[in-house]
Amino acid sequence: xxxxxxxxxxxxxxxxxxxxxxxxxxxxxxxxxxxxxxxxxxxxxxxxxxxxxxxxxxxxxxxxxxxxxxxxxxxxxxxxxxxxxxxxxxxxxxxxxxxxxxxxxxxxxxxxxxxxxxxxxxxxxxxxxxxxxxxxxxxxxxxxxxxxxxxxxxxxxxxxxxxxxxxxxxxxxxxxxxxxxxxxxxxxxxxxxxxxxxxxxxxxxxxxx
Amino acid sequence: xxxxxxxxxxxxxxxxxxxxxxxxxxxxxxxxxxxxxxxxxxxxxxxxxxxxxxxxxxxxxxxxxxxxxxxxxxxxxxxxxxxxxxxxxxxxxxxxxxxxxxxxxxxxxxxxxxxxxxxxxxxxxxxxxxxxxxxxxxxxxxxxxxxxxxxxxxxxxxxxxxxxxxxxxxxxxxxxxxxxxxxxxxxxxxxxxxxxxxxxxxxxxxxxxxxxxxxxxxxxxxxxxxxxxxxxxxxxxxxxxxxxxxxxxxxxxxxxxxxxxxxxxxxxxxxxxxxxxxxxxxxxxxxxxxxxxxxxxxxxxxxxxxxxxxxxxxxxxxxxxxxxxxxxxxxxxxxxxxxxxxxxxxxxxxxxxxxxxxxxxxxxxxxxxxxx
Numbered sequence: 001x002x003x004x005x006x007x008x009x010x011x012x013x014x015x016x017x018x019x020x021x022x023x024x025x026x027x028x029x030x031x032x033x034x035x036x037x038x039x040x041x042x043x044x045x046x047x048x049x050x051x052x053x054x055x056x057x058x059x060x061x062x063x064x065x066x067x068x069x070x071x072x073x074x075x076x077x078x079x080x081x082x083x084x085x086x087x088x089x090x091x092x093x094x095x096x097x098x099x100x101x102x103x104x105x106x107x108x109x110x111x112x113x114x115x116x117x118x119x120x121x122x123x124x125x126x127x128x129x130x131x132x133x134x135x136x137x138x139x140x141x142x143x144x145x146x147x148x149x150x151x152x153x154x155x156x157x158x159x160x161x162x163x164x165x166x167x168x169x170x171x172x173x174x175x176x177x178x179x180x181x182x183x184x185x186x187x188x189x190x191x192x193x194x195x196x197x198x199x200x201x202x203x204x205x206x207x208x209x
Numbered sequence: 210x211x212x213x214x215x216x217x218x219x220x221x222x223x224x225x226x227x228x229x230x231x232x233x234x235x236x237x238x239x240x241x242x243x244x245x246x247x248x249x250x251x252x253x254x255x256x257x258x259x260x261x262x263x264x265x266x267x268x269x270x271x272x273x274x275x276x277x278x279x280x281x282x283x284x285x286x287x288x289x290x291x292x293x294x295x296x297x298x299x300x301x302x303x304x305x306x307x308x309x310x311x312x313x314x315x316x317x318x319x320x321x322x323x324x325x326x327x328x329x330x331x332x333x334x335x336x337x338x339x340x341x342x343x344x345x346x347x348x349x350x351x352x353x354x355x356x357x358x359x360x361x362x363x364x365x366x367x368x369x370x371x372x373x374x375x376x377x378x379x380x381x382x383x384x385x386x387x388x389x390x391x392x393x394x395x396x397x398x399x400x401x402x403x404x405x406x407x408x409x410x411x412x413x414x415x416x417x418x419x420x421x422x423x424x425x426x427x428x429x430x431x432x433x434x435x436x437x438x439x440x441x442x443x444x445x446x447x448x449x450x451x452x453x454x455x456x457x458x459x460x461x462x463x464x465x466x467x468x469x470x471x472x473x474x475x476x477x478x479x480x481x482x483x484x485x486x487x488x489x490x491x492x493x494x495x496x497x498x499x500x501x502x503x504x505x506x507x508x509x510x511x512x513x514x515x516x517x518x519x520x521x522x523x524x525x526x527x528x529x530x531x532x533x534x535x536x537x538x539x540x541x542x543x544x545x546x547x548x549x550x551x552x553x554x555x556x557x558x559x560x561x562x563x564x565x566x567x568x569x570x571x572x573x574x575x576x577x578x579x580x581x
Contacts, residue, residue, distance in 0.1 A: 019458070026465040034458045041452030080422060096423055103386035111388060112334070113327050116549065121578050125557040127564025143557065147550055153520040155353050155528075156543040174518065182507035189480070 002206030013204035016196055119146070145173040223249040224305035225257060225279075225296040230313035235324075238288040238317030243281040245307060248298040251276050258297040259283065262309065264290060286315045323579055334545045341544070342537030351536045358497055358515035359528050365495045366403045369470035375410035375445075376400070377469035379460060379485065380424055381476015381500070382416045382453060388523070389501045390420055393476030394427055395526030395535070396499070400473060401431035405440050412469065413446040416456045421448045457481035461488045474498040474513070475522065478505045486512035499525060 004010065018033035058074060061067040076098060082091035123146045129139040151163065152170030159167045201208045226246040233240040248254060254276035261271045261283065271283050276298075286292060291312045298305040345351050369376045378400060380393040397413065404411040413428060415421035425446045432441035449459045461484060464472065472489040474482070474496070482498075482505040489496050490512050498509035499517030509516045517525055523542070527535035556574060563571035 022461065026462065031462065034462045037452070037455040038450045038459050041450040041455035045451045080419075083422060083425070092422055092426065096419075096426065099385055099419055100391070100423070103384075104391070107386050107388050109324075109327055109331060112330050113324065116330055117326050117578070120549065120553060120556070121580055123553055124560055124578065124580065126560040126575075126580065127562075130561060130564070143553065146553065150546050150550055154543055154546055155356070155524050156540060157352075158354050177503070178507040178510065181504050182511075185504055185507070189483075192480075 222305045225307045228307045228310040230294045230310040235321040241283045241313045260295045262293045337544045338538045338541030341540035345533035345537035358517045361515045365471040370407040370409045372470045374470035376471045378413045378473040383477035385419045389477045392523045398427045398431045399529040401428045405432040405435045405437040414449045457484045472496045483508040
């Protein structure tokens with residue numbers, strides 16, 4: 001056993017144990033780690049936002065290079081601060097409307113492209129997929145899965161009779177997908193835990209190499 | 210030069226041939242695509258150097274690719290400038306240079322032809338949505354089937370009221386441009402109306418500063434709409450931290466200290482989903498979750514009482530509010546799905562038929578869907 005002489009390793013190890021203590025319920029150690037984490041992350045965020053966005057994207061081009069068009073986003077940004085003034089709090093709706101409109105405009109074509117068109121591309125059966133029996137079988141499995149799953153998410157009809165049968169096949173597909181995803185993600189989470197245990201046992205206590 | 214050619218000839222290094230340079234189609238400019246036929250001695254080569262000559266005759270080596278590769282993308286060009294390219298095959302100190310390509314000029318395109326399919330889909334969906342919204346506003350009744358998770362909302366709010374405990378609403382961790390966040394905020398509005406009616410506290414911790422301002426406004430408006438603006442507590446809708454796990458740690462702490470009777474997790478979630486849902490389950494709260502994140506849904510299904518899967522989250526606000534605008538758009542989406550299914554089935558049949566001699570004109574469907 002070779003305890004680390006590095007002060008920051010000790011700080012990291014103790015904070016890790018403080019967070020793990022939550023497994024036994026809420027306690028002052030967890031509260032300390034939680035409040036420290038939130039405080040540090042907010043302070044860090046402010047610094048990051050200033051150096052990565054505010055300074056290079058607004059202050060330097062506007063006041064340094066005279067790009068006056070940036071007055072528009074500056075005013076929109078300042079409108080958010082109106083929320084602190086009761087009389088003018090309605091002003092906050094202007095940038096919100098802008099952001100929601102912009103967000104929807106950006107998101108809708110992207111979602112159509114990624115979640116509709118690309119999925120249709122991947123699910124279509126082509127003459128090439130018929131060339132080999134295995135690609136043919138799997139493409140049929142995929143096509144049935146897509147059709148039944150989409151039908152499960154059809155809200156305009158009551159799920160009864162044949163629609164219920166098809167929707168039930170869809171939910172079986174969905175659950176198989178979730179099962180695979182669950183196992184995959186659990187493995188990733190365990191690797192995160194192993195990373196923390198390695199830090200405690202190797203970097204801090206020095207009992208493993 | 211003649212010496213080099215002689216060396217190449219003696220050692221048998223052939224130059225690359227048929228160098229072609231062209232503007233990359235459907236892009237924002239500043240890019241030229243190159244392709245060439247590999248040197249006959251490609252197996253023994255080290256690399257290919259790409260030499261660009263600009264309008265003033267200045268040569269610049271713009272990149273290098275290993276042997277076996279016959280293409281390169283030059284993203285260091287300026288628009289509307291004429292360039293030619295040569296490809297130099299290299300093996301240690303030996304070089305074999307191709308003939309220069311034709312002139313290539315990079316230009317930005319106004320319209321991405323590869324996305325015509327997206328435009329068509331957008332027009333169809335928009336038409337369906339507007340049609341059904343008009344239909345709904347005309348007062349016609351639109352049916353929506355029962356969604357189990359949403360029937361529990363009323364019950365969950367009632368439970369919190371009876372127990373005298375608050376309700377926790379987490380509107381996901383994504384920004385406002387995520388559709389799931391917008392859906393989560395719509396549901397928040399409906400939940401806020403119910404808590405206002407019942408006089409139950411509603412806690413809304415936020416990770417994104419913009420989502421926070423929108424959530425604050427929506428909750429305030431919901432309380433005003435049901436005639437209880439006095440019940441609205443501004444401090445209950447708050448920003449925590451934009452750090453994912455700092456946010457999760459704080460919300461966990463809130464769950465064990467405030468002991469909310471009901472937890473809502475709606476919107477986009479990442480690795481914190483199980484941390485939140487597991488802690489909530491340990492406190493004995495009724496939990497209703499909804500997300501379109503495929504990787505997080507299994508965790509919510511295992512740890513929550515009710516889970517809205519994918520599109521059920523989008524349908525939720527229409528289901529809860531019965532607002533004609535939302536009902537109409539939900540109906541439009543539903544019929545959009547019917548169009549998708551029809552395209553899938555008809556497209557598959559036509560693509561299979563395109564393999565038959567005489568029906569090869571059906572190959573146009575490949576290009577419409579960008580299938581290679």
